Amino acid sequence: MYFTLPIGKISAAAYVRLRMFKKILIANRGEIAVRIIAACREMGIATVAVYSDVDRAALHVRKSDEAYPIGPAPAAESYLRMEKILDVAKRSGAEAIHPGYGFLSENATFAQACADAGVKFIGPTPHSMEMMGSKTRARQEMEKAGVPVVPGTSRGLVSPEEGEEVAARIGYPVMLKAAAGGGGKGMRLVHTREEFRSALESARSEAHRSFGDSEVYIEKAIVNPRHIEMQVLADEQGDTVWLGERECSIQRRHQKVLEEAPSAIVDPDMRRRMGEVAVKVAQAASYTNAGTVEFLVDQQKNFYFLEMNTRLQVEHPVTELTTGFDLVHLQIRIAAGEKLPFTQSDVEMRGHAIECRIYAEDPDNNYFPSPGKITLLLDPSGPGIRRDSGMYEGWNVPLDYDPLLAKLIGYGTDREQAIMRLQRALGEYFAAGIKTNISLFQRILRDADFQEGKLDTGYLERFLAKGNAAVASRAPERGGEEKSEALETIAAIAAGMFAVLDPASPGSKNGDTCGPAAIPSNWKRKGRSEALR
Amino acid sequence: MFYEVIVNGKSHRLELEKAAAGWECRLNGQPVNIDAVITRGDVLSLLVDGHAYEIKREQTATDLHMWVGTTCFAVELRDPRSLRSRNKTGGDEKGPRKLLAAMPGRIVRLLVAENSEVEAGQGIVVVEAMKMQNEIKSPKKGIVKKISATPGAAVNPGDVLAIVE
Numbered sequence: 001m002y003f004t005l006p007i008g009k010i011s012a013a014a015y016v017r018l019r020m021f022k023k024i025l026i027a028n029r030g031e032i033a034v035r036i037i038a039a040c041r042e043m044g045i046a047t048v049a050v051y052s053d054v055d056r057a058a059l060h061v062r063k064s065d066e067a068y069p070i071g072p073a074p075a076a077e078s079y080l081r082m083e084k085i086l087d088v089a090k091r092s093g094a095e096a097i098h099p100g101y102g103f104l105s106e107n108a109t110f111a112q113a114c115a116d117a118g119v120k121f122i123g124p125t126p127h128s129m130e131m132m133g134s135k136t137r138a139r140q141e142m143e144k145a146g147v148p149v150v151p152g153t154s155r156g157l158v159s160p161e162e163g164e165e166v167a168a169r170i171g172y173p174v175m176l177k178a179a180a181g182g183g184g185k186g187m188r189l190v191h192t193r194e195e196f197r198s199a200l201e202s203a204r205s206e207a208h209r210s211f212g213d214s215e216v217y218i219e220k221a222i223v224n225p226r227h228i229e230m231q232v233l234a235d236e237q238g239d240t241v242w243l244g245e246r247e248c249s250i251q252r253r254h255q256k257v258l259e260e261a262p263s264a265i266v267d268p269d270m271r272r273r274m275g276e277v278a279v280k281v282a283q284a285a286s287y288t289n290a291g292t293v294e295f296l297v298d299q300q301k302n303f304y305f306l307e308m309n310t311r312l313q314v315e316h317p318v319t320e321l322t323t324g325f326d327l328v329h330l331q332i333r334i335a336a337g338e339k340l341p342f343t344q345s346d347v348e349m350r351g352h353a354i355e356c357r358i359y360a361e362d363p364d365n366n367y368f369p370s371p372g373k374i375t376l377l378l379d380p381s382g383p384g385i386r387r388d389s390g391m392y393e394g395w396n397v398p399l400d401y402d403p404l405l406a407k408l409i410g411y412g413t414d415r416e417q418a419i420m421r422l423q424r425a426l427g428e429y430f431a432a433g434i435k436t437n438i439s440l441f442q443r444i445l446r447d448a449d450f451q452e453g454k455l456d457t458g459y460l461e462r463f464l465a466k467g468n469a470a471v472a473s474r475a476p477e478r479g480g481e482e483k484s485e486a487l488e489t490i491a492a493i494a495a496g497m498f499a500v501l502d503p504a505s506p507g508s509k510n511g512d513t514c515g516p517a518a519i520p521s522n523w524k525r526k527g528r529s530e531a532l533r
Numbered sequence: 534m535f536y537e538v539i540v541n542g543k544s545h546r547l548e549l550e551k552a553a554a555g556w557e558c559r560l561n562g563q564p565v566n567i568d569a570v571i572t573r574g575d576v577l578s579l580l581v582d583g584h585a586y587e588i589k590r591e592q593t594a595t596d597l598h599m600w601v602g603t604t605c606f607a608v609e610l611r612d613p614r615s616l617r618s619r620n621k622t623g624g625d626e627k628g629p630r631k632l633l634a635a636m637p638g639r640i641v642r643l644l645v646a647e648n649s650e651v652e653a654g655q656g657i658v659v660v661e662a663m664k665m666q667n668e669i670k671s672p673k674k675g676i677v678k679k680i681s682a683t684p685g686a687a688v689n690p691g692d693v694l695a696i697v698e
Binding site: 427488499502 | 534536538540541543545547549551556558560565567569570571574575576577579581586588589590591592593597598599600601602603604606608610612
């Protein structure tokens with residue numbers, strides 16, 4: 001595999017540098033593209049960005065060495081267009097493509113197309129992706145490998161009668177799931193036999209509409225489960241390690257909102273057992289590169305294989321902070337053919353990390369997406385704070401993509417300190433012009449159940465229902481009326497001081513009721529002052 | 534400077550006068566010991582009796598918001614005497630700057646003569662409109678190159694009153 005050099009002895013590291021990529025294309029956008037570009041730059045690798053028409057001014061384009069347009073705003077016409085992205089890779093001379101998460105990251109056809117084009121796909125092989133892409137096929141393989149799965153069927157239901165029979169055997173409530181599923185689509189919780197047929201019917205039609213595949217299978221529904229996942233890394237020489245768990249139970253509409261490492265309920269023994277199962281899962285799929293094995297954990301701490309995500313996860317930073325490894329560096333090194341530079345016994349979890357996903361969402365409007373121009377952005381930093389961001393002040397958040405703007409991660413020696421640091425940093429984080437869910441995290445971090453680690457996948461829905469009731473009664477926190485009134489006078493004085501100190505800015509025109517165009521625009525003013533020269 | 538400030542529907546009378554050092558502030562008739570600086574666009578550092586606040590200003594399509602910490606207040610600022618002609622103070626822009634009339638009115642008097650030195654924010658011309666008098670202030674530190682306003686004359690929005698270089 002290594003070629004012989006005319007000079008005598010040469011270190012392994014030097015071989016490695018000879019084989020390392022010189023240029024990588026990032027087939028993504030937003031904070032993850034920015035994060036991958038940062039890793040490439042650290043490793044001395046040139047970066048190629050791709051962008052849609054509305055992303056010309058996006059941060060990932062600003063940060064990259066080269067950038068090429070790949071089409072109109074809709075992802076189907078740009079970020080999902082394999083041939084356009086491969087064409088850019090060819091033109092720019094990129095040797096590898098990092099797909100990030102979402103978009104083409106779990107698309108086996110794209111991974112194969114990369115291989116056919118002679119471009120290294122930074123991720124697993126198409127074979128592993130296909131095996132894990134179908135939930136029923138993954139279940140079959142895992143049963144074969146002796147991995148615990150939730151009781152149920154490992155193939156699609158042939159008839160409603162068969163389904164009812166299985167449901168009766170494993171016991172209600174049961175969950176119907178689309179084999180090709182993801183993101184909560186084609187999923188139905190069934191409590192009784194009476195509901196079964198109509199639920200199966202609607203799950204099938206939803207699965208067909210969403211994935212073009214109506215295969216639906218059945219699983220025992222685990223009541224108030226936790227969602228805990230295990231990070232794995234595998235090199236192309238056959239070594240696989242686990243890097244500890246992430247607690248991802250705080251979800252909404254099956255989307256994760258807040259993640260942390262380690263989980264409050266996982267002790268070293270359980271961690272090792274989960275890790276070993278995760279490695280077994282990866283090996284059963286001949287898995288390479290970074291991947292995540294998701295588990296459902298019941299109230300007795302039994303864990304069951306749920307699925308494997310064959311990509312870098314959004315929440316990878318909490319693992320990076322608690323293990324000290326840079327997962328993107330390692331992904332690139334593995335893809336370049338390097339062996340894992342450490343063994344399982346070198347992996348140690350230290351401290352505690354919590355990630356908040358900052359979305360452009362309006363908390364006052366049921367967390368509806370809120371695109372628009374960011375007129376002011378104050379970013380937190382300081383001890384124990386990591387911020388992976390794709391936004392900047394003056395940027396127009398487009399309405400065409402996922403509303404994830406940035407991730408704010410707090411790290412501390414223990415969970416309590418991580419929470420304190422995050423609370424501090426969230427208080428410093430401020431974006432004007434768009435709405436964000438920053439206030440949601442401030443509320444979650446204050447919540448007693450959260451602080452005690454009492455979490456399950458139903459936590460957030462219950463929390464929001466509770467919160468809405470509190471907001472409706474407008475119960476102010478500490479200090480009550482008096483405090484709010486005092487702040488009101490501060491707001492009044494501030495408004496006046498802004499007006500006298502910065503009278504030309506837009507804020508101070510509010511309330512003036514004279515005719516239009518009375519204040520010349522900055523352009524006009526600039527034009528006039530320059531014309532006077 | 535006198536403002537009527539409406540915060541969350543409640544009206545406050547706010548008086549702000551430039552003093553030798555900083556500003557004199559009266560809120561609803563009561564003196565308040567304040568100090569304020571704009572630390573960057575839309576961020577005000579406000580000290581009230583030694584208590585420090587960072588206030589963020591957000592202008593939406595319809596509302597003006599003041600964020601005090603994490604609490605957001607919708608604010609409406611009414612300035613009965615404003616002629617909206619005040620240009621940016623601070624003299625941060627290079628080159629000559631014009632003083633423009635912001636609304637129809639009549640020149641009452643001139644406060645400085647041509648070729649005199651002025652500070653940023655110093656009054657140059659007094660304009661009266663709707664029975665209110667308003668000082669048009671210099672947008673920058675410099676020399677008044679030209680005064681085109683003559684006392685008693687009527688002015689229209691956009692008319693040049695003076696040029697400061």
